[in-house]
Amino acid sequence: MSLPDKQGHFGGFGGKYVPETLMALLEDLEKIFKSLKSDKKFKREFDFYLREYAGRPTILYHAVRLSAHLRTLKVYLKREDLLHTGAHKINNTLGQVLVAKRMGKTRIIAETGAGQHGVATATAAALMGLKCVIYMGTEDIVRQALNVDRMRLLGAEVVPVTSGSRTLKDAMNEAIRDWVTNVENTFYIIGSVAGPHPYPVMVRDFQAVIGREARRQFLTKEKKLPDYLLACVGGGSNAMGLFHAFFKDRHVRMIGVEAAGYGLNTKRHAAPLAKGGVGVLHGSRSQLLETKDGQVIIAHSVAAGLDYPGVGPEHSYYKKIGRAEYVSITDKEAINGLKLLSVKEGIIPALETAHAVAYLEKLARRVKRKASVIVCLSGRGDKDMDAIKGFIK
Ligand SMILES: *Cc1c(COP(=O)(O)O)cnc(C)c1O
Numbered sequence: 001m002s003l004p005d006k007q008g009h010f011g012g013f014g015g016k017y018v019p020e021t022l023m024a025l026l027e028d029l030e031k032i033f034k035s036l037k038s039d040k041k042f043k044r045e046f047d048f049y050l051r052e053y054a055g056r057p058t059i060l061y062h063a064v065r066l067s068a069h070l071r072t073l074k075v076y077l078k079r080e081d082l083l084h085t086g087a088h089k090i091n092n093t094l095g096q097v098l099v100a101k102r103m104g105k106t107r108i109i110a111e112t113g114a115g116q117h118g119v120a121t122a123t124a125a126a127l128m129g130l131k132c133v134i135y136m137g138t139e140d141i142v143r144q145a146l147n148v149d150r151m152r153l154l155g156a157e158v159v160p161v162t163s164g165s166r167t168l169k170d171a172m173n174e175a176i177r178d179w180v181t182n183v184e185n186t187f188y189i190i191g192s193v194a195g196p197h198p199y200p201v202m203v204r205d206f207q208a209v210i211g212r213e214a215r216r217q218f219l220t221k222e223k224k225l226p227d228y229l230l231a232c233v234g235g236g237s238n239a240m241g242l243f244h245a246f247f248k249d250r251h252v253r254m255i256g257v258e259a260a261g262y263g264l265n266t267k268r269h270a271a272p273l274a275k276g277g278v279g280v281l282h283g284s285r286s287q288l289l290e291t292k293d294g295q296v297i298i299a300h301s302v303a304a305g306l307d308y309p310g311v312g313p314e315h316s317y318y319k320k321i322g323r324a325e326y327v328s329i330t331d332k333e334a335i336n337g338l339k340l341l342s343v344k345e346g347i348i349p350a351l352e353t354a355h356a357v358a359y360l361e362k363l364a365r366r367v368k369r370k371a372s373v374i375v376c377l378s379g380r381g382d383k384d385m386d387a388i389k390g391f392i393k
Pocket residue numbers: 087088089116117191192193232233234235236237238239305306350352353378379380
């Protein structure tokens with residue numbers, strides 16, 4: 001059976017747990033998305049923007065000095081940080097904006113936490129000449145002022161959200177409210193492999209270009225497949241983007257790295273696959289951080305892009321069937337990972353990405369014989385210079 005099934009379930013995870021008013025919208029979207037999958041013109045258009053605008057294919061780079069430092073690992077970096085706007089998120093927003101255009105929508109909305117998805121959405125909307133409204137919690141607007149300026153420069157309206165904890169999950173609720181009210185002309189772009197069906201599949205399919213390219217590039221360079229794939233997991237889109245093309249390559253082991261924040265034994269982390277239970281968040285059934293009576297716990301990570309209490313349903317499924325393994329890295333370890341890649345390779349990664357880099361040292365100790373690994377370098381670190389200022393000697 002191919003997954004997800006008709007209701008969008010990945011073996012018990014996923015689905016669409018939404019009010020009746022949203023059901024029809026999601027079914028429409030699903031129909032269009034399905035028809036576009038075999039639409040050659042759509043595929044050509046998407047490929048064109050990925051290539052000519054975003055800068056694909058990205059480089060698969062053999063990190064020689066980092067590998068020498070790690071001794072047991074031959075490390076390749078999939079350089080999504082070299083894309084326009086500096087991260088993998090643009091793959092998805094370009095794809096969804098093209099779907100919106102096909103549906104005849106003229107207005108794009110999105111929620112954003114750290115502002116990275118907001119910037120990628122505003123960028124794609126500007127490119128296509130579409131109106132763009134971004135919902136953002138007032139707490140995040142203060143913390144991420146630079147990205148707010150970027151979105152406004154790109155022509156987007158940033159709407160402050162003052163309800164709840166005034167962060168990402170409240171912004172998402174407001175965006176959904178807007179969508180229901182303005183569905184005639186409005187398309188809602190979700191930023192990760194989360195949310196109700198068909199979003200997790202749609203986002204995964206737009207990001208899967210990462211793994212398709214990496215697989216081909218690795219085969220050309222090494223004449224075999226890698227032993228490991230490694231990627232950080234917030235909602236899980238860069239990880240699923242890398243993993244998906246390797247699903248059937250049984251001997252290729254996949255490792256997703258969640259944010260352990262101050263530590264898994266504290267309440268301040270963002271590791272629902274390690275420490276969460278099963279529940280429903282933002283229309284989808286998956287692992288999530290919740291209290292015993294089902295209240296969603298606010299997540300913490302030094303990396304704003306990993307700071308989400310849920311995770312995409314397909315990752316919960318990969319974990320359940322044992323296809324991927326999920327580990328975690330603390331704030332402190334991630335900062336060391338950021339420094340390590342900077343000095344060994346001259347590449348300053350995003351703090352999110354630094355979680356995957358940091359795990360390399362643990363993986364290096366785990367492997368017995370020399371092994372090869374592809375790391376998804378999901379984004380560049382310029383945006384994090386303020387956050388890590390106190391740690392630079
Ligand atoms: C947003 C972001 C992430 C986390 O999102 P995923 O959906 O888990 O990929 C990771 N890295 C960077 C650079 C990001 O901007």
